[in-house]
Amino acid sequence: MNGEELRAETSAGLQELLERDETDPVALAIEEGSPLRLREGPVLAPGDIDVEFGEDETMIINMGPQHPSTHGVLRIMMELEGETVLRSKPIIGYLHTGMEKTGEELTYVQGATNVTRMDYLSPLHNELVFSLATEALLGIEIPPRATWIRMLMTELNRVSSHVLWTATNGMDLASTSMMIYGFRDREMILSFFEKATGLRMNHNYIRPGGVAADLPDGWEDDVMAIVETIPGRVDEYDELLTGQPIFKHRTEGVGVISPELAIAMSATGPILRASGVAWDLRRALPYLAYDEVDFDVIVGTVGDTFDRYAVRLNEIRESCKIVRQCVEKMPPGDYRAQNKKVTPPPRARIDESMEALIHHFKIFTSGFEVPAGEVYTAIESPRGELGCYLVSDGSNKPYRMHIRAPSFVNLQSLPPLLRGGLIADAVAVISSVDPVMGEVDR
């Protein structure tokens, strides 16, 4: 089959939310938030159902892609009856820049720079999952200090991501002071990142073979200052939001998802945990050295917007606990694997050794070759399971790099969460899913 025929056959029609009688019955069930229903037996065509409301009584509206509460360029089409959401469909792709295709054109050394721009609120997690996948294909071990530095940095990144989420969530729910506090506290962590990696975001710090540089002098004091300040600030957020009647009314019982549906929709991260499933990859399938630190997996009971808020707020506290343990247990030693083919030599060696100069030149021009094979690695990012499926053909560039983006998958849970709620609640629900559009569209 040539391309032309295939296109003709696969020309699929509009991505948008269509009128009821033009929608496939199963797609209609998805949009109505009940994808698990009507699996067996005959399905009624929408035209045959004698609906109580006429077509002209409902209205299909767009929310986004320019709506401030959609955190970027998410567009949600909703069918409304009055102010009640009957069905909805997220429409994405407005930020699609083909990063997976770009990743095939970059070497493994350059790859971390590309992936770090996907989820721009937790760049270190993206770098980590890419590096872990590359290292699994290479079959190299990284020294313990590199492992613990990675843990320290990614946990701090989780704190900064959740703090920013609390800030924007507060803003969505009309608590602008929360936004100011959140951005203020996130800046503490970002300035430490700047000190350690040179950049506030998009660090390219975690690389295949270890990390780019050792932690700066006096890092213990900086990190301890962060973990001593943040829990106190979290208590302030707690005071500001948790008991506040307006916040409670807007979040409690809004956007409920059952654990069965969350699992069926492949939702991970705080959405899944808020519905009561204790699934955290750091605990369930430990990577790095998470089996050596003590922390709790936070779960909710109801699975509503409030639970997702509470899960994230308490995860900040747990992450601070992990960071403290990282400071205590940080082993001495090298911060990257001493593998001449993978990691560049120290700067001082280049002046005295011709061989070191050659390796340095080789690594930064053509990179290193990775044995043919395929691997899937997954880590727990602030938004859920972040996976990297890497295929190598034995060259210095990935043959295929696929990132399993948690926000992309979690967006599927929006129709069940929005169903039956008010359009004002949609703002709270979208915020509670915490989509990062850079990662959704890649």
Next chain:
Amino acid sequence: MTTGQASAAELAGVGEITVNGAGGQEVLHVTREHYLEVAGALREAGFEMCADLCAVDYLRHLERPLPEAVRAERFEVVVNLVSLEHRQRVRLRVQVPESDPVVPTLFNLYPGTENMEREAFDLFGLCFEGHPDPTRILMPDEWEGHPLRKDYAVGRVPVQFKQAPGPR
């Protein structure tokens, strides 16, 4: 998977070709005919979540390492399933020929694959038979071609600007 734990193939009682990939990950090679059957058996055996579904275009890497019984085709659909109960992962790899790029949908077993299959259709042009909403997801509706295919070159899309000065 820790040592001493039953493999996914043993748990589900499926006799597909099992290989261990990099890092000891369990990989099942399934044919298109047995794809749904194996996925269903795995779901019954506790692999209740589909973590990921993606496609790979092996146009330029057809001689990849594969078990002997598997006939290499141009496309491959890769499905990652997770068992929350057994804390285990398994990966299914399905060979899809270029001449007939059709795979049955996993939607009825794992509704969470809806977006992922749409993405694989959009970027690779694989059709998922029975998918409720087989539309593009990342690219615009009227886009021609499937960008992640290896014969879809980067940087060859002519971009024209209406306001560009000078003769064209």
